[in-house]
Amino acid sequence: MPAEFGATPWGRTWTRVVETTTASLPNPLLPKARSIARNHGATLNTEVGAVTAKVVVSGAESTVRIELPAWSEETKTDAERLIAKSLAANPGLAPGDLPDSLEAEFSAAGITFAVPLADQIATCDCRTRKRPCVHILATLYALSMRVDERPRLAVELRMDSATVAEEPDPDWIPLSELDPATFYG
Ligand SMILES: [Zn+2]
Structure with a gap:
């Protein structure tokens, strides 16, 4: 099966969090949640400590908010040290990327960036009683896709x-540094 979700170790950890709901019995909501995420039915907004999403299913929109606990100061210090070391050892990464090896170093140091369902505070304004509902699950799948595209997001969610x-793009020159006389001349 192609790694549609969890193409990187960063996204995969988040996919695993969703799929722990199948540990005891298959969760029939998961295929539907994957389909919503795949078809861009969940529009995400991310910030430190929270993911919010508008999830549209059959024309009905639900609003999801998932709160994620911030890392402790100690974890943050450890994470910053590992990130700085890893970025120094792996120059020239694409914007938003982090080395896969860093994810392994986080694991070895006991730092988890994906938050288990039990530690998330997830709310949805739909009427279903079942939690997590399909909207929350779709949001988490969409989040794993976002994290695959931009691994830095995995860390940004947990600490400021x-x-x-991002390092500034070397090809980008602030307009104020251009001399109009020569630039337009
Ligand atoms: Zn819902």
Whole structure:
């Protein structure tokens, strides 16, 4: 099966969090949740400590909010150290990328960036009583796709830190640094 979800170790960890709901018995909502995420039915907004989403299913929109606990100061310090070391050892990454080896280093250091369902505070305004509902599951699948595309997001969700800020694009020159006389001349 192609790794449609979890193409990177960063996204895969988030996919695994969703799929722990199948540990005891198959969750019939998962295929539907995957289909919603795959078809861009979940529009995400991410910030430190929270993911919010508008999820549209058959024309009906639901609003999901998932709160994620921030890392402790100690974890944040450890994570920043590992990130700085890893970025120094792996120059020239694409914007938003993080080395796969860093994910393994996080694991070895006991740092988990994906949050188990039990530790998330997830709300949805749909009327289903079942939790997590399909909207919350679709949001988590969409999040794993986003994290696959941009691994830095996995870390940004858990801490506010300049360590993961993007380096400026070397091809980009602020307009103020251009001399109009020569640039337009
Ligand atoms: Zn819902």
